[in-house]
Amino acid sequence: MQSCVKVxxxxxSSDLSFSYxxxxxxxxxxxxxxxxxxxxxEAVGTVMAxxxxxxxxxxxNMKPVRKVVGSQPFLTxxxxxxxxxxSGYYMCSIxxxxxxxxxxxxxxxxxxxKKAKQVRLPAxxxxxxxxxxxxxxxxxxxxxxxxxxxxxxEGGFLLSEMTGVKGFGxxxxxxxxxxxxxxxxxxxxxxxxxxxxTFVASQPLTPNPEQQVVLDKIKKVSGKNLExxxxxxxxxxxxxxxxTEVYLQSIQxxxxxxxxxxxxxxxxxxxxxxxxxxxxxxxxxxxxxxxLHSSLSEGERHDEWKKILNRKARIVIGARSxxxxxxxxxxxxxVDEEHENSYKQDTNxxxxxxxLAVVRGVLEKCPVVLGSxxxxxxxxxxxxxxxxxxxxxxxxxxxxxxxLIRIIDMKLETxxxxxxxxxxxxxxxxxxxxxxxxxEQTILFLNRRGFSxxxxxxxxxxxxxxxxxxxxxxxxxxxxxxxCHICGFSQLPPRKCPECGAKDIVNSGFGTERVESVLKExxxxxxxxxxxxxxxxxxxxLRDTLDAFRAKKIDIIIGTQMIAKGLHFPNVTLVGMLNAxxxxxxxxxxxxxxxxxLLTQVAGRAGRGELEGEVVVQTFTPHHPxxxxxxxxDFIGFAEQELxxxxxxxxxxxxxxxxxxxxxxxxxxxxxxxxxxxxRLARDLxxxxxxxxxxxxxxxKSHDQWRFQVVMKAVNPRKIATHIRTVMKDMTFxxxxxxxxxxxxxxxx
Ligand code: ADP
Ligand code: ZN
Numbered sequence: 001m002q003s004c005v006k007v008x009x010x011x012x013s014s015d016l017s018f019s020y021x022x023x024x025x026x027x028x029x030x031x032x033x034x035x036x037x038x039x040x041x042e043a044v045g046t047v048m049a050x051x052x053x054x055x056x057x058x059x060x061n062m063k064p065v066r067k068v069v070g071s072q073p074f075l076t077x078x079x080x081x082x083x084x085x086x087s088g089y090y091m092c093s094i095x096x097x098x099x100x101x102x103x104x105x106x107x108x109x110x111x112x113x114k115k116a117k118q119v120r121l122p123a124x125x126x127x128x129x130x131x132x133x134x135x136x137x138x139x140x141x142x143x144x145x146x147x148x149x150x151x152x153x154e155g156g157f158l159l160s161e162m163t164g165v166k167g168f169g170x171x172x173x174x175x176x177x178x179x180x181x182x183x184x185x186x187x188x189x190x191x192x193x194x195x196x197x198t199f200v201a202s203q204p205l206t207p208n209p210e211q212q213v214v215l216d217k218i219k220k221v222s223g224k225n226l227e228x229x230x231x232x233x234x235x236x237x238x239x240x241x242x243x244t245e246v247y248l249q250s251i252q253x254x255x256x257x258x259x260x261x262x263x264x265x266x267x268x269x270x271x272x273x274x275x276x277x278x279x280x281x282x283x284x285x286x287x288x289x290x291x292l293h294s295s296l297s298e299g300e301r302h303d304e305w306k307k308i309l310n311r312k313a314r315i316v317i318g319a320r321s322x323x324x325x326x327x328x329x330x331x332x333x334x335v336d337e338e339h340e341n342s343y344k345q346d347t348n349x350x351x352x353x354x355x356l357a358v359v360r361g362v363l364e365k366c367p368v369v370l371g372s373x374x375x376x377x378x379x380x381x382x383x384x385x386x387x388x389x390x391x392x393x394x395x396x397x398x399x400x401x402x403x404l405i406r407i408i409d410m411k412l413e414t415x416x417x418x419x420x421x422x423x424x425x426x427x428x429x430x431x432x433x434x435x436x437x438x439x440e441q442t443i444l445f446l447n448r449r450g451f452s453x454x455x456x457x458x459x460x461x462x463x464x465x466x467x468x469x470x471x472x473x474x475x476x477x478x479x480x481x482x483x484c485h486i487c488g489f490s491q492l493p494p495r496k497c498p499e500c501g502a503k504d505i506v507n508s509g510f511g512t513e514r515v516e517s518v519l520k521e522x523x524x525x526x527x528x529x530x531x532x533x534x535x536x537x538x539x540x541x542l543r544d545t546l547d548a549f550r551a552k553k554i555d556i557i558i559g560t561q562m563i564a565k566g567l568h569f570p571n572v573t574l575v576g577m578l579n580a581x582x583x584x585x586x587x588x589x590x591x592x593x594x595x596x597x598l599l600t601q602v603a604g605r606a607g608r609g610e611l612e613g614e615v616v617v618q619t620f621t622p623h624h625p626x627x628x629x630x631x632x633x634d635f636i637g638f639a640e641q642e643l644x645x646x647x648x649x650x651x652x653x654x655x656x657x658x659x660x661x662x663x664x665x666x667x668x669x670x671x672x673x674x675x676x677x678x679x680r681l682a683r684d685l686x687x688x689x690x691x692x693x694x695x696x697x698x699x700x701k702s703h704d705q706w707r708f709q710v711v712m713k714a715v716n717p718r719k720i721a722t723h724i725r726t727v728m729k730d731m732t733f734x735x736x737x738x739x740x741x742x743x744x745x746x747x748x749x
Pocket of ligand 1 (some may be wrong): 029206207211237238239240241244245246397627710
């Protein structure tokens with residue numbers, strides 16, 4: 001019997017592995033990255049498993065592994081298991097998951113750690129107090145260098161430091177080396193994304209009674225080697241209730257037990273401010289905190305990851321992909337703002353990091369805390385069904401009241417202002433004027449979700465909804481149809497408003513630029529800045545604008561929801577939301593939920609300082625539940641009503657929804673491929689699965705690609721995945737057609 005490894009070659013689209021022998025003395029384990037011969041070339045791959053084989057019965061000559069990359073496996077056994085789970089659930093290849101789990105520089109043939117030469121005294125010399133006497137007194141430089149290194153202890157100095165700032169010649173070091181008094185070795189150095197910044201340690205705050213209850217609950221299960229995973233805890237805590245402080249103290253506890261922790265935050269919220277809060281609390285063990293976000297250079301990202309792999313870092317703060325951090329001995333996973341859509345990856349593999357946190361928690365028997373002021377309905381339903389534990393913090397730490405939210409009915413405004421496109425209501429105009437007079441600041445939000453046209457009557461607020469789904473229908477102008485993208489129902493668009501008879505009922509909307517010019521017209525001399533993807537293209541543009549705003553050099557900021565999160569401006573006393581409806585009228589079952597979340601977040605931006613805040617929300621549908629419950633800061637009321645609706649229509653979270661899309665440059669080929677696939681899927685369709693007819697996507701053409709789609713729903717997601725896999729086994733598509741499967745899709749585009 002001989003040991004061999006099963007290797008999944010990089011880039012392979014099937015999950016088929018190849019076997020290679022392990023040469024004597026080579027250390028490999030599952031998760032190791034290896035170089036192997038493959039059809040006359042050399043390939044890189046990941047070891048999936050190590051097995052025993054009887055080579056004498058093999059009909060072929062099994063080749064040996066050539067080399068192991070790096071000094072240890074890059075993926076932990078638990079991550080290998082997680083990869084398999086992801087591949088099964090999200091219908092993607094295992095290799096694509098491995099690829100996502102590893103930072104790019106770690107995927108090559110070489111270990112990409114930045115190496116440097118280090119000079120130090122060998123252990124024996126360090127212990128021998130008489131060792132220095134072996135240097136002749138005349139070699140003054142050598143005596144000096146030796147003393148410097150002895151002082152430095154076992155860490156020594158980098159060679160570059162000795163020959164640089166310390167001013168020793170290379171020959172001096174070599175002289176000592178020849179005498180066996182120093183050694184020069186290769187070490188891995190890391191590129192520190194915080195640039196060697198030092199942090200002043202922040203002290204834990206004394207928890208208030210609400211925080212104490214939650215902390216006790218988390219500490220009871222975290223930082224322990226448990227028999228089985230405890231229930232995930234949903235921490236429902238209003239904005240400013242001190243959730244972050246709870247996370248910090250829970251992590252502290254986990255570290256004291258010798259275990260590690262992962263904290264996920266939405267990319268957009270992962271500002272230096274957030275990162276520094278963690279760095280500060282753990283300032284005395286700063287090296288043990290790794291920060292992973294998308295603006296790191298590849299090298300920095302790799303080094304942070306390497307720090308985790310080498311068990312130097314025990315805490316990881318990061319966006320979505322940080323869920324793949326190779327932390328062993330996990331004592332806690334925290335997902336902050338768990339409702340955020342950015343946890344879902346919209347390219348292959350289309351995983352949802354919050355859900356993976358829960359899966360990883362089960363695999364590693366580790367508690368998971370999901371925190372939010374507006375929990376996702378998925379999580380809320382799991383609390384109701386007893387799958388998750390609920391922890392609540394309903395009071396703000398500073399006892400400040402939540403701001404007053406005023407709802408403006410834009411139908412009335414439009415009539416009042418004589419029809420046409422109305423951007424600012426008179427109420428909002430007055431409110432801005434008052435702020436300008438008092439030297440206080442204003443933030444205006446423009447909701448820019450929704451690429452497609454919905455039918456919305458500006459006179460009466462009528463919206464064309466699907467009679468089967470209560471979801472907004474999309475206008476497809478090229479074939480003049482109103483289509484529901486949830487169920488496929490379609491109808492002719494009305495020529496005039498069915499409610500009030502008005503003629504122009506297509507909602508074309510307006511952008512930030514338009515708002516900016518209107519503001520400049522109304523408020524002469526006001527300093528206005530615009531934050532959107534156009535103006536923020538330049539590096540540091542966002543930071544510079546926000547700095548200027550903080551320094552009160554700007555009176556009004558107008559922006560998209562990219563500025564709705566995590567910003568603190570004590571002088572902002574007015575927040576306006578110009579078009580709360582836009583997010584409501586998109587073909588998306590979560591439209592109401594998202595609008596509610598946005599309202600809550602936006603309201604959280606007002607009155608963060610000593611001054612009280614006011615929020616003005618303009619809408620054509622003032623009675624929509626998302627707006628009414630949002631106005632009263634009533635999450636629980638909203639969740640109850642919305643969940644009842646979802647249940648009635650058979651929408652998530654009561655079912656799992658999968659979006660199947662075929663796209664191609666050629667319209668007919670995309671459409672034909674999808675129709676063929678649909679036919680095959682319809683044959684032997686398990687009873688539990690509900691499937692739509694093939695439809696053009698809401699965004700039927702994008703980036704020169706035509707797109708067609710089918711939606712599947714089932715209570716058990718495995719049924720969908722299994723059926724699709726079975727059908728796909730013997731399907732082939734033209735080369736230019738790309739077919740994607742999006743399990744638990746968030747966007748219907
Ligand atoms: P959340 O994450 O729920 O929005 P934070 O954790 O950011 O809330 O807390 C809001 C503010 O209250 C922060 O400035 C924080 O330092 C402060 N804070 C949190 N907990 C306490 C406490 N127990 N005592 C005093 N201040 C606290
Ligand atoms: Zn419908």
